[in-house]
Amino acid sequence: MSDLLRIEDLHTQFHVHGGTVKAVDGVNLTIPARATVGLVGESGSGKSITALSIMRLLEKNGRITQGHVWFHDRDLIGLPDEEMQDIRGNDISMIFQEPMTALNPVFTVGDQIAEAVRLHQKVDHQAGLNRAIEMLRLVGISDPKRRAGQYPHELSGGMRQRVMIAMALSTSPELLIADEPTTALDVTIQAQILKLMRNLKGEFGSAILLITHDLGVVAEMCDSVAVMYAGRIVEQATTEELFASPKHPYTQGLLASIPRLGKKQERLHVITGSVPNPLAVPPGCAFRPRCPIKAPRSDRDIPPLTANGSAEHLVACWQYE
Ligand SMILES: Nc1ncnc2c1ncn2[C@@H]1O[C@H](COP(=O)(O)OP(=O)(O)OP(=O)(O)O)[C@@H](O)[C@H]1O
Ligand SMILES: [Mg+2]
Structure with missing residues (x-):
């Protein structure tokens, strides 16, 4: 290898x-x-x-x-x-030891993932948001469309960790x-x-x-x-x-x-x-x-x-x- x-x-x-x-x-x-x-x-x-x-x-x-x-x-x-x-x-992406420090408290989780995707794939915000919802679904978050509109503090620790993984993997x-x-x-x-x-x-x-x-x-x-x-x-x-x-x-x-x-x-x-x-x-x-x-x-x-x-x-x- x-x-x-x-x-x-x-x-x-x-x-x-x-x-x-x-x-x-x-x-x-x-x-x-x-x-x-x-x-x-x-x-x-x-x-x-x-x-x-x-x-x-x-x-x-x-x-x-x-x-x-x-x-x-x-x-x-x-x-x-x-x-x-x-x-x-x-x-290279990183999932941090403490998810709260890596997520921005003033943006919804959907917007944060969408922004990462937008920068990576040079797509518009709506396409980024669609990809964000798809990623949230992939990491096992139910009702991903609604969750995408929530802020980090509205999620449980386990869910925040999934959001971090979704964000880290959204750019493959x-x-x-x-x-x-x-x-x-x-x-x-x-x-x-x-x-x-x-x-x-x-x-x-x-x-x-x-x-x-x-x-x-x-x-x-x-x-x-x-x-x-x-x-x-x-x-x-x-x-x-x-x-x-x-x-x-x-x-x-x-x-x-x-x-x-x-x-x-x-x-x-x-x-x-x-x-x-x-x-x-x-x-x-x-x-x-x-x-x-x-x-x-x-x-x-x-x-x-x-x-x-x-x-x-x-x-x-x-x-x-
Ligand atoms: N900003 C900093 N200023 C001074 N020392 C630091 C700083 N960050 C880390 N260190 C020191 O560097 C060393 C290594 O820290 P590190 O965080 O990498 O440990 P770790 O192996 O990840 O431990 P843990 O299992 O607790 O997460 C420690 O002695 C720590 O105190
Ligand atoms: Mg450590």
Whole structure:
């Protein structure tokens, strides 16, 4: 499969009172065309900032200081703002972690989707609105014509999330970035939304970068998984391979912490310690303070992400050197 998106050595930093937060600190990640890639990791590991860096939608105090984001053969990092806007309107869409922040409260949801379509397809507003209603129907909203005339605050959380998905897919993007698309929803609606994303993927052929902390969602949805820790990818493999033989001690800890169905409930395995203070990441491997292995060299040098066993299984740990 050819690569749709290739992130190379990406660094994103924030200037804050008291120093510099290295939120993304050398990320390498590849998304093949039409694939669904999961991105998992503890809170604060840099998943959302990786996504926002791809979209170049960072807050004012944030800056991409190094690296490349290849989309086809174009590096998004150096692109002029207008061209980047064009990419966001046509080729890459994002579903945000909190839908209320992405929807404009003063416009009806129909008008918002119609505007996205109008800019993308260069059609008039009425044609855009018809397409918006069709999209709302497609994401399973009943009475879509009436709903199109409503404002975001008039909809439930689950419905707003569907509206976001409708809006994100209305331009048939090649890449959909979904940041915790179901975390805020209850379990039944969560299952519906995931099913919807799978169907729509079949329909539009989009690739998906799915950010989640839910390994069950990953198992169900993703072709491959990247595991993030303290601003870096520490392991990437096909979903099957990662679940069957995790290689990084952090991944092993994560997997050991999920309760298994049908197994007598033992005490949950918990990785001791916590993520490093982003203002004072230790030298060498950032996971070392919590690592049961503590491989030689890990106190001094950051382990690179390298192939291990097969070309598709990448891991960043000195124990395999
Ligand atoms: N605007 C900002 N200013 C300063 N630091 C920030 C800013 N946005 C994010 N960060 C920091 O960057 C790091 C990565 O944050 P990010 O939101 O990417 O985490 P995440 O993996 O998405 O976590 P979660 O699972 O909670 O959504 C965190 O330490 C966070 O505090
Ligand atoms: Mg996040």
